[in-house]
Amino acid sequence: MASQNKGERPPRELVVPETMKIAALLAELMPPGSAGQPALPLTPPKDVADEVAAGTFSAPALQIEDLDDFEADAAPPDLVSVGVSHDEPVRASVPPLLPEVSEPAAEASVPMKTSEASNEVPDTHGSTAPTTVPESFPTASELSVPVSAPSLELPPTPVPPPRSDSSALEPSAVGVGQFLRHLNWSNDPAQPPLPTESPIAMSGPEARSTAQTVPQSKPHDPELVPLGNLSLAGFFALVNWTNDPQRVKQPRRADYGLDEQTLSEARKNPFYVIGKPRRPERDSVAEVLAEISWD
């Protein structure tokens, strides 16, 4: 059927209207599968742009609710709670956003000032994040098609590359190993001290969500230390560091197959392997002398 239709076409060059060429070019710019969907904006969404521009680990952008709180509080708004990765919020000095605006004027200007206020919040982590569209995203002028262009050959359209680094938007996915590498475990004075603002530090609701997810670690994640419900103090309490003879005796885990008295002590140690066959003794008097051929 298709071949028949192709065969019925007259062998002459079709005249394509200019508007159809523009429509075809716009269709190429649209991602696959989005046919029938409303046209995507040429600029990235506002929330994504704010998140990217503000940085992953900086303070979250102020929202409309924050402005309402500002105005509702009777106290002078010179201290604003900025959430960081600690449980206790850090109080940072922030200049008032709308100090001179009266209440009706503020209400009228809130929808417009919200985005501006998010840009004006000083970054307590020292990284100023302008709310500009990154270079990887094409601007509207770059994506615009010259309608009056007489030629059908258009300049190459920049396409935003795919974001393979999803962890940049998900700070809770930072591994334990990556986190521990930033610490000075060797106590080397030449190594610079741990910065107060770790590059993987989190703030606000992200930190709270991470703190909630850490105890529920994945069972097969090699990056996590399988301490289970054992606290740090409980772990070190198992080892008789001071060699105190009055302390409870701790068996070695390298020995297997012990008597009941020793096994009862071994069961108290979670690092002791019980139930495996005993390590064969190769140097005992009986074993060695049985293998010697004196002749």
Add this chain to the structure above:
Amino acid sequence: MSLELARSTQQTLEHIIERLRHAEVADDHRRDHLRIVTGPQPYRHSYYSRDQFLFFDACKGTIQTVYGQRAFLTTGNFFRSLVEVLAGHGDSRVDELLEKIGRNWSEAMFRDLVPRVEQEFEIQFDKMSLGMVIQTWWWPMRACGWGDCHVDLRHSRKGLVRIEVRESALVRAMGQVGRPICSWYAGMFAGIFSKLARRELSAVEVSCAAAGADRCVFLVGNPARIRDARQARDEGSSVETIIERWLAHRAERVSTPA
């Protein structure tokens, strides 16, 4: 030097229990493995210093070891006198007699060694490490001034045991005499390994500090092989050469079974 044996094995055990036992830990049960105990051990093992190993009874004027053995302190004159007396019966028999003294002494010590090890370590004798048994046997000798002993069991499965002794009491007593004189030690090693292996074994000193070496080296093994080693030593072969010949002979026997 402790030259008197314990009056009986039971007396030895009684002295060990009295002086070395920790009553709150020890249960005196013979296991087939070493008991895992941290902190105070059922029996104290580090007692080989002079003040912990030898006990002076001022009322009786005697010295006893921690095992209850009578001991007396002497100098090199004792060995020199002994050798002079034995030499009166013929020089050729001095080494033989000294070796026999050592063998009989170590065999008598072995009778006390087995129950002492089992009591002290709460383990069956055959289940204990051979190296640890030998060290447990020799450490009282070292505490009494008989020198440091190192047993090399690398070739033991080929029927050869190499033993090195430093600070031999006989060498200190006799000085540089230009020939091997530690046949007493050779007899002790032959006796203890004969008891362990439950067969007749011999030992020979192939290198002696009295002949200019830095240490005394003994070989323990089959009496026939020991005779060959002694002959090679008298011909002037070095210790390494004697051992190489021993191992080569052993390899030939394995490759060409009868």
